[in-house]
Amino acid sequence: KAGVTQTPRYLIKTRGQQVTLSCSPISGHRSVSWYQQTPGQGLQFLFEYFSETQRNKGNFPGRFSGRQFSNSRSEMNVSTLELGDSALYLCASSLEGRGTDTQYFGPGTRLTVL
Amino acid sequence: AQSVAQPEDQVNVAEGNPLTVKCTYSVSGNPYLFWYVQYPNRGLQFLLKYITGDNLVKGSYGFEAEFNKSQTSFHLKKPSALVSDSALYFCAVRVWGKSSGDKLTFGTGTRLAVRP
Numbered sequence: 001k002a003g004v005t006q007t008p009r010y011l012i013k014t015r016g017q018q019v020t021l022s023c024s025p026i027s028g029h030r031s032v033s034w035y036q037q038t039p040g041q042g043l044q045f046l047f048e049y050f051s052e053t054q055r056n057k058g059n060f061p062g063r064f065s066g067r068q069f070s071n072s073r074s075e076m077n078v079s080t081l082e083l084g085d086s087a088l089y090l091c092a093s094s095l096e097g098r099g100t101d102t103q104y105f106g107p108g109t110r111l112t113v114l
Numbered sequence: 115a116q117s118v119a120q121p122e123d124q125v126n127v128a129e130g131n132p133l134t135v136k137c138t139y140s141v142s143g144n145p146y147l148f149w150y151v152q153y154p155n156r157g158l159q160f161l162l163k164y165i166t167g168d169n170l171v172k173g174s175y176g177f178e179a180e181f182n183k184s185q186t187s188f189h190l191k192k193p194s195a196l197v198s199d200s201a202l203y204f205c206a207v208r209v210w211g212k213s214s215g216d217k218l219t220f221g222t223g224t225r226l227a228v229r230p
Contacts, residue, residue, distance in 0.1 A: 004157075006157075031216055033216060033217070033218070035218075035220075042220060042221075042222050042223065043204065043220040043223075045217050045218065045219070048216045048217060050216075055216065056216060056217050058217070090157055090158065092158075092218075094216065097216035098216070099146045099165075099208050099209075099216075100146065100165050101216075102148070102160055102163060103148075103160075103216075103218060104160060105150070105157040105158040105159070105160075106157050107156055107157045108156075108157045110155075
């Protein structure tokens, strides 16, 4: 089975712009989660989607949003980019998003905001 | 609220020696615990998990972890370290609810350096 894929792998944007990141989960996985990784804050949970519904959300401003499509693919959007949004954004998928399921991670999208 | 602590920023070990990467957790209810490894410029790679049952969990690449409920710990171990094990290791606790959804809370990570 193919793993979790994320596109693009690298992005450079300027302050004030917006960006959309894409995640394709492992085939058959219905839960998709997003995380932000920075040297200062470490790995932080952004949100989780299951069956096109956001089930859980972390402590991020409303500029961060996401959605999930009927084929379980997910996108996250960041509007009005700030320098502090520079990070590695990781997507993870699991079967049903239950406690016993394993989350499998994609390679990440490296976002640089200038 | 759940939390995970990895008290060591870095662990240094010689190749062939046993290694331990420490993790303690705080969570209400039964913990679901995970270890992941991250190589440079890569995503997180799943190593092993504890859900229930045997306190010693075996995972990928010869790694194992010992769950200790009384000490709220979940230390990662390997009997004989390889240079290729050098990477960043993350411990995580899972919080899940049927209505509240799924979320992994990660520790700050421990950098493992294995010298030849």
